[in-house]
Amino acid sequence: MDLTKTDIRELSQPEIEAFLVGMGEKKFRAAQVMEWIWKKGASSFDNMSNLPKPLRDKLSDNFRFGNVECVYSVASVDGTRKFLFETCDSHRFEGVLIPSGDRVTACISTQIGCQMGCAFCATGQLGFKRNLTSGEMFHQVFSLDRLSSEIFGTPLSNIVIMGMGEPLMNYENTLTAIGNICSEKSMGMSPQRITMSTCGIAPQIKRLADDGIRFNLSISLHSAIDSKRNEIMPINRKYNLAELSEAIRYFHEKTGTRITYEYLMLGGINDSLDDARALTEFTKVSPCKINLIEYNPHPDDRFRKSGKVELENFIKHIESRNVVVTIRKSKGSDIAAACGQLANMKK
Numbered sequence: 001m002d003l004t005k006t007d008i009r010e011l012s013q014p015e016i017e018a019f020l021v022g023m024g025e026k027k028f029r030a031a032q033v034m035e036w037i038w039k040k041g042a043s044s045f046d047n048m049s050n051l052p053k054p055l056r057d058k059l060s061d062n063f064r065f066g067n068v069e070c071v072y073s074v075a076s077v078d079g080t081r082k083f084l085f086e087t088c089d090s091h092r093f094e095g096v097l098i099p100s101g102d103r104v105t106a107c108i109s110t111q112i113g114c115q116m117g118c119a120f121c122a123t124g125q126l127g128f129k130r131n132l133t134s135g136e137m138f139h140q141v142f143s144l145d146r147l148s149s150e151i152f153g154t155p156l157s158n159i160v161i162m163g164m165g166e167p168l169m170n171y172e173n174t175l176t177a178i179g180n181i182c183s184e185k186s187m188g189m190s191p192q193r194i195t196m197s198t199c200g201i202a203p204q205i206k207r208l209a210d211d212g213i214r215f216n217l218s219i220s221l222h223s224a225i226d227s228k229r230n231e232i233m234p235i236n237r238k239y240n241l242a243e244l245s246e247a248i249r250y251f252h253e254k255t256g257t258r259i260t261y262e263y264l265m266l267g268g269i270n271d272s273l274d275d276a277r278a279l280t281e282f283t284k285v286s287p288c289k290i291n292l293i294e295y296n297p298h299p300d301d302r303f304r305k306s307g308k309v310e311l312e313n314f315i316k317h318i319e320s321r322n323v324v325v326t327i328r329k330s331k332g333s334d335i336a337a338a339c340g341q342l343a344n345m346k347k
């Protein structure tokens, strides 16, 4: 594949129109091309069967499809499926399907690797290769949607942007991809069924508010004590809890949206009553929900899961402050304990 060519998924309809008209083609062909790309999920110009062959040749002489190909998958006993995708330039990243009742949630990646270096995260240890393009993200979602229909007999019901990478470090591409996923001319998914998770890039959280986003936002908090958060999430040294809190206040004021906090229960690190008090104090800034996540230790790990008693006391404290709290069991723990491990394993 000629990687110097522009990915057709990066072009807007007016840009495709301009190209086609410049090539002596009719303007309406652009709408047909757009429908193939976004509605029918074409992954090659050969798929575009209602376009004349000479037109398809012109398109493929000038553009390419920046596809992502599923090269490996693994199934968990709990039904979770992890997929390893490969880009045209041979980078690998993961996407996951998580079935629950009659719903299937896709967990998607936005970057190949990650720069954020969170201590508990396998992806963070992989280092950073590059951002996924909006076209690659769209193709990842479209592929997972098809896989969901094939495997579970139902299309995707929800998307969580919690896979490899920090979405707010790939802001434009991620928002463009979400825009395409939600467009009526494409998959038409409601933004309310999409949740983006961030480790807390404070200025970009304000930017989301200014951009009037309509999807859900979740903050990977994991500690509400600066000294501890600095240790497990280096981003906190750049944007500390006070700055994060201010960004969340701004976000809620502008969007009226309830924030979700993700909190990984790390035994002996962030699971004491003092940690719980700091957490409920921090989350007062706006209406919220807290998801406590059970940690899955993996080999060579310096972290461990919280004990039953610590977990119960932690929950009791949060409930005593009338904050909604749920416990999320990590799914797919038998196939890869943490995000990024599949990519690591197959490297």
Ligand code: SF4
Pocket: 114, 115, 116, 117, 118, 121, 122, 123, 124, 125, 163, 164, 165, 166, 199, 220
């Ligand atoms: S938890 Fe998220 S932000 Fe932190 S290193 Fe892992 S992928 Fe990056």
